[in-house]
Amino acid sequence: MSHATHRDYAGAKLGMWLFLFTEMLLFGGLFILYAVYLHRYPAEFAAAGHRLDLVLGTANTVILLTSSLLAALAVTAVQRDEGRVAFRALGGTILCAGLFLGIKYAEWSAKISHGIYPGSPDLAAGPPGESVFFGLYYLTTGLHGLHVLIGGVLLTVVARRVKGGRVHAGDYIWLENGALYWHLVDLVWIFIFPLYYLML
Amino acid sequence: MNRSERTGSAAGFWSDTEKGGIGAWLLSTDHKRIGLLYFWSVFGFFLVGVVLGLILRLELMAPGRTIMGPDAYNAFFTVHGVVMIFLFIIPGIPGAFGNMLMPIQIGARDVAFPRLNLLSWWLYATGAGVILLSLVTGGGPPDTGWTFYLPFSGRTATNVSLAVFGVFIVGFSSILTGINFVTTIHRLRAEGMIWGRLPLFVWSLYATAWVQILATPILGITLVLIIAERILGVGLFDPSRGGDPLMYQHLFWIYSHPAVYIMVLPAMGVVSEIIPVFARKPIFGYKMIAFSSLAIAAAGSLVWGHHMFTSGMSDTAVLVFSFLSFIVAIPSAIKVFNWISTLYRGSISLDPPMLFALSFILLFSIGGLTGLILGAAATDVHVHDTHFVVGHFHYVMFGGAGFAFFAAMHYWLPKFYGRMYARRPAVIAWGLMFVGFNILYFTMKVLGMKGMPRRYYDYLPEFATLNLVSTIGSWILALGLAVMLVNLFRGLWKGEPVTEANPWGGATLEWTIPTPPPTENFAEEPVVTHGPYDFRGAGIP
Numbered sequence A: 001m002s003h004a005t006h007r008d009y010a011g012a013k014l015g016m017w018l019f020l021f022t023e024m025l026l027f028g029g030l031f032i033l034y035a036v037y038l039h040r041y042p043a044e045f046a047a048a049g050h051r052l053d054l055v056l057g058t059a060n061t062v063i064l065l066t067s068s069l070l071a072a073l074a075v076t077a078v079q080r081d082e083g084r085v086a087f088r089a090l091g092g093t094i095l096c097a098g099l100f101l102g103i104k105y106a107e108w109s110a111k112i113s114h115g116i117y118p119g120s121p122d123l124a125a126g127p128p129g130e131s132v133f134f135g136l137y138y139l140t141t142g143l144h145g146l147h148v149l150i151g152g153v154l155l156t157v158v159a160r161r162v163k164g165g166r167v168h169a170g171d172y173i174w175l176e177n178g179a180l181y182w183h184l185v186d187l188v189w190i191f192i193f194p195l196y197y198l199m200l
Numbered sequence B: 001m002n003r004s005e006r007t008g009s010a011a012g013f014w015s016d017t018e019k020g021g022i023g024a025w026l027l028s029t030d031h032k033r034i035g036l037l038y039f040w041s042v043f044g045f046f047l048v049g050v051v052l053g054l055i056l057r058l059e060l061m062a063p064g065r066t067i068m069g070p071d072a073y074n075a076f077f078t079v080h081g082v083v084m085i086f087l088f089i090i091p092g093i094p095g096a097f098g099n100m101l102m103p104i105q106i107g108a109r110d111v112a113f114p115r116l117n118l119l120s121w122w123l124y125a126t127g128a129g130v131i132l133l134s135l136v137t138g139g140g141p142p143d144t145g146w147t148f149y150l151p152f153s154g155r156t157a158t159n160v161s162l163a164v165f166g167v168f169i170v171g172f173s174s175i176l177t178g179i180n181f182v183t184t185i186h187r188l189r190a191e192g193m194i195w196g197r198l199p200l201f202v203w204s205l206y207a208t209a210w211v212q213i214l215a216t217p218i219l220g221i222t223l224v225l226i227i228a229e230r231i232l233g234v235g236l237f238d239p240s241r242g243g244d245p246l247m248y249q250h251l252f253w254i255y256s257h258p259a260v261y262i263m264v265l266p267a268m269g270v271v272s273e274i275i276p277v278f279a280r281k282p283i284f285g286y287k288m289i290a291f292s293s294l295a296i297a298a299a300g301s302l303v304w305g306h307h308m309f310t311s312g313m314s315d316t317a318v319l320v321f322s323f324l325s326f327i328v329a330i331p332s333a334i335k336v337f338n339w340i341s342t343l344y345r346g347s348i349s350l351d352p353p354m355l356f357a358l359s360f361i362l363l364f365s366i367g368g369l370t371g372l373i374l375g376a377a378a379t380d381v382h383v384h385d386t387h388f389v390v391g392h393f394h395y396v397m398f399g400g401a402g403f404a405f406f407a408a409m410h411y412w413l414p415k416f417y418g419r420m421y422a423r424r425p426a427v428i429a430w431g432l433m434f435v436g437f438n439i440l441y442f443t444m445k446v447l448g449m450k451g452m453p454r455r456y457y458d459y460l461p462e463f464a465t466l467n468l469v470s471t472i473g474s475w476i477l478a479l480g481l482a483v484m485l486v487n488l489f490r491g492l493w494k495g496e497p498v499t500e501a502n503p504w505g506g507a508t509l510e511w512t513i514p515t516p517p518p519t520e521n522f523a524e525e526p527v528v529t530h531g532p533y534d535f536r537g538a539g540i541p
Ligand code: HEM
Pocket: B049, B050, B053, B054, B056, B057, B077, B078, B080, B081, B082, B084, B085, B088, B089, B144, B145, B146, B147, B390, B394, B397, B398, B402, B453, B454, B455, B456, B474, B477, B478
């Protein structure tokens, strides 16, 4: 039974896992579309994939992996009651989130200035498979970017709670669930990166 | 909604307010108050939808233009569908009666995440507001049908984006309710409330919650894609730009077929509660009913393609989806047989909840059997997109889930309001609705068989008589609804006070606590020692 004092950790984590599941399914819809259209336009997808910037994509992958590591470190630190370490580690994660979005912004603006964006005349002139590829690219990375932003905001809230001492070794469900969310953001990117930048 | 002075000391959760006034409701985290918030908002939208439906039927009363032109008709059936599906029948039973009862039935004080629960209602209310806003702003009400099929919905000048965004928000609310219910059922069962003693209503909500969690995100992404198509013109579903409209239909129905189980599973749960109580017998085949809920949820996720037999899928896909659709009929039939077996040699009392529950069985069976005609690819080609389909889904959604909603109202609301409606008008209302319903929708099935298409505001003269009959049926149904409504309102506000805990003689936990229930449900943590339909174990002769 839930009393005001008693916290149901397992319940809170179960709820978070279920929510993460729904997030995966949300992206799953886009991955299904990717699979179907890849099957239909293999050559165009390969050609279009080569036009993405591999260096920026790789940099973002490294950044996200680092940020995930930092988030995990923050959880361990809080478990050992090292609040300051946890706070700093979270700060690192949030910094990485900002960096990621900055790079994404640069990537998108470069593409857009080259006339590659949904519904652009350039894409309309090219083969249909290419415009489908870039349509999916913008939708998927856009949705992912939105999740990075939400994750960053969420972790900022958590960091404030760590700093204020409301998240501590005795009660760190906020941090744990925040970190879980961040790992999901990372995980989704780990799928996006090979599918769009590497595979073809 | 200040009732404390009327019900005196037994006012339960009605009178317990730290914060007074309307805020005590709109900001309450008590699952019973949230349940009632859901109940009245959902019921309000039902009435809106009914008025729209009656207007549609008026237009179809006679051939030719009767009261509106084709564009208005398109908007009316779209809004009617959107309101009925997304604002009434999907959130209906889980949001209203699930919230009110599920925690009590498992012996908990509240759901696992009470504040999230409140957020769910607020998201529902916000989404509903956005949908309403889409009717009066921009290019006017959407005219795509509730299915929002692309590429048309990407091009029409009406206010599709806003309506779709509203549906997206409502979907989010549905996901959160599902997460909350699964967590609650796993974590907060009272001592002795083993899985084998869960009331069947709780089992059905559990299965429903999984469908909400697993299917709704796909609807979410589909709706996002519609908005993206409209704003950015991506062309993912536009054949002229390399997209494939069939992919839209796949994504849409991957959600929307399972959504019919979000509508009907909780309704089956309600019926499984009511039948044994009014037949004074333990339910027959408890395990099979519980298991079949899960089986329906699982198998039902694989049959979405039966909406697309005529859309140009491959023949193999048509065959597979047709076969799978027949499989889902098995667990549904199991339930029907178990209810009938429960009734067999029971000492049946035909109180209003029971009348609605029994009509559920009949109407749902008719709807389900005609569903087989649609699930078989060969016959579906003949009746696809005709009024036969309209008849079929109204039998399932309205005759099924809708009547179960009414059954739940007559069964449980007195428990929460502490007052009883009058019995005779309730029976008369039921009779009018049952007769009106069948006149209204059975003729639609016949019309469809004869070839009258759906979503048309006009038709050939040879369909005139049956359409007139159908419209007359809609008035009888509406009259019945009005009687039911007035009776219920009067009853809940001024009816005979109910103070005994267990007026119907049920054996589930909600009947062991005072009427109306106190804020924290149980004075002390209950210990469960018998099953939900073990009337003797509960001390009921
Ligand atoms: C008095 C009650 C009702 C009446 C008179 C009514 C009547 C109608 C009519 C005439 C149509 C349009 C048929 C066509 O032109 O294709 C329709 C469509 C529809 N109705 Fe109802 N209905 C009622 C209640 C309900 C309920 C309770 C639900 C759901 C729970 C519902 C769900 C729908 C849906 C989903 C559509 C399809 C809209 C579309 O094609 O986009 N209706 N109804």
